[in-house]
Amino acid sequence: xxxxxxxxxxxxxxxxxxxxxxxxxxxxxxxxxxxxxxxxxxxxxxxxxxxxxxxxxxxxxxxxxxxxxxxxxxxxxxxxxxxxxxxxxxxxxxxxxxxxxxxxxxxxxxxxxxxxxxxxxxxxxxxxxxxxxxxxxxxxxxxxxxxxxxxxxxxxxxxxxxxxxxxxxxxxxxxxxxxxxxxxxxxxxxxxxxxxxxxxxxxxxxxxxxxxxxxxxxxxxxxxxxxxxxxxxxxxxxxxxxxxxxxxxxxxxxxxxxxxxxxxxxxxxxxxxxxxxxxxxxxxxxxxxxxxxxxxxxxxxxxxxxxxxxxxxxxxxxxxxxxxxxxxxxxxxxxxxxxxxxxxxxxxxxxxx
Numbered sequence: 001x002x003x004x005x006x007x008x009x010x011x012x013x014x015x016x017x018x019x020x021x022x023x024x025x026x027x028x029x030x031x032x033x034x035x036x037x038x039x040x041x042x043x044x045x046x047x048x049x050x051x052x053x054x055x056x057x058x059x060x061x062x063x064x065x066x067x068x069x070x071x072x073x074x075x076x077x078x079x080x081x082x083x084x085x086x087x088x089x090x091x092x093x094x095x096x097x098x099x100x101x102x103x104x105x106x107x108x109x110x111x112x113x114x115x116x117x118x119x120x121x122x123x124x125x126x127x128x129x130x131x132x133x134x135x136x137x138x139x140x141x142x143x144x145x146x147x148x149x150x151x152x153x154x155x156x157x158x159x160x161x162x163x164x165x166x167x168x169x170x171x172x173x174x175x176x177x178x179x180x181x182x183x184x185x186x187x188x189x190x191x192x193x194x195x196x197x198x199x200x201x202x203x204x205x206x207x208x209x210x211x212x213x214x215x216x217x218x219x220x221x222x223x224x225x226x227x228x229x230x231x232x233x234x235x236x237x238x239x240x241x242x243x244x245x246x247x248x249x250x251x252x253x254x255x256x257x258x259x260x261x262x263x264x265x266x267x268x269x270x271x272x273x274x275x276x277x278x279x280x281x282x283x284x285x286x287x288x289x290x291x292x293x294x295x296x297x298x299x300x301x302x303x304x305x306x307x308x309x310x311x312x313x314x315x316x317x318x319x320x321x322x323x324x325x326x327x328x329x330x331x332x333x334x335x336x337x338x339x340x341x342x343x344x345x346x347x348x349x350x351x352x353x
Contacts, residue, residue, distance in 0.1 A: 060197035
């Protein structure tokens with residue numbers, strides 16, 4: 001029965017281990033662009049993860065195109081945010097902190113801490129300004145995905161894909177139809193184009209796929225009464241029918257957790273925490289779904305005492321933390337998962353945001 005209706009069930013622990021060890025791995029443009037939004041430490045941690053899976057990494061042409069097209073504007077957006085935050089702190093400091101007659105209550109250490117924040121923002125801004133023309137992360141992406149990006153579609157083929165997307169979106173058939181709300185045509189068809197290209201790559205290479213995406217919309221993820229329960233079953237079924245192989249979707253955070261648990265990476269918990277917090281901010285900006293619990297497939301490895309084990313379908317787990325730091329609103333293999341670790345038990349638990 002599980003084989004016949006595989007799209008309605010999470011992978012077993014053994015299936016998940018096999019996919020993490022052998023499947024090809026793709027990242028959507030959101031994953032690659034979000035790197036510019038993280039701290040330097042988290043950027044370095046993610047780069048190491050990309051390197052760890054470089055041999056199995058693949059990019060549909062559409063994802064690569066969207067990354068290249070949006071790279072500069074994403075960097076400029078972050079520069080602007082740094083400038084605005086710098087100015088806000090500077091104004092606060094000039095008006096309320098520096099004049100001793102207005103704030104006799106802050107210690108020297110606290111004032112120094114504020115200066116360190118302002119200095120860090122300035123350094124980050126300058127680094128980003130340099131990256132517009134000399135982008136070491138882009139150089140790495142170009143190197144890691146050299147000869148691993150799908151071919152550019154011919155104009156006639158692209159037109160056919162756009163027509164297919166138009167027909168599917170009219171029926172709200174995933175993925176991508178939600179993009180009609182905030183993107184013009186044909187840009188709104190990008191998700192379907194990438195999906196079709198991903199299936200073509202799997203069929204050609206005869207391999208399972210893992211797709212890491214921070215797109216949290218319902219045309220990628222199944223929601224039942226506000227609860228995200230996993231990838232859309234239609235996507236899982238179509239992928240296997242069209243390619244003869246499996247696919248599973250992870251958010252960036254849940255992918256980091258899963259690879260750490262499997263022993264494939266040794267990413268620091270602080271990286272997971274920051275990625276989860278950033279995804280939470282984006283999810284809040286895009287949706288107002290209720291905060292509900294969600295479970296994750298679990299497995300144990302000889303490399304780690306941390307455990308992620310299969311739970312009964314639909315049975316929520318209690319709240320947890322990453323290391324000693326509380327991470328708000330955990331997520332599983334859906335877009336809104338932040339898994340937290342309890343230092344004493346070493347177990348991961350999750351809630352949906």
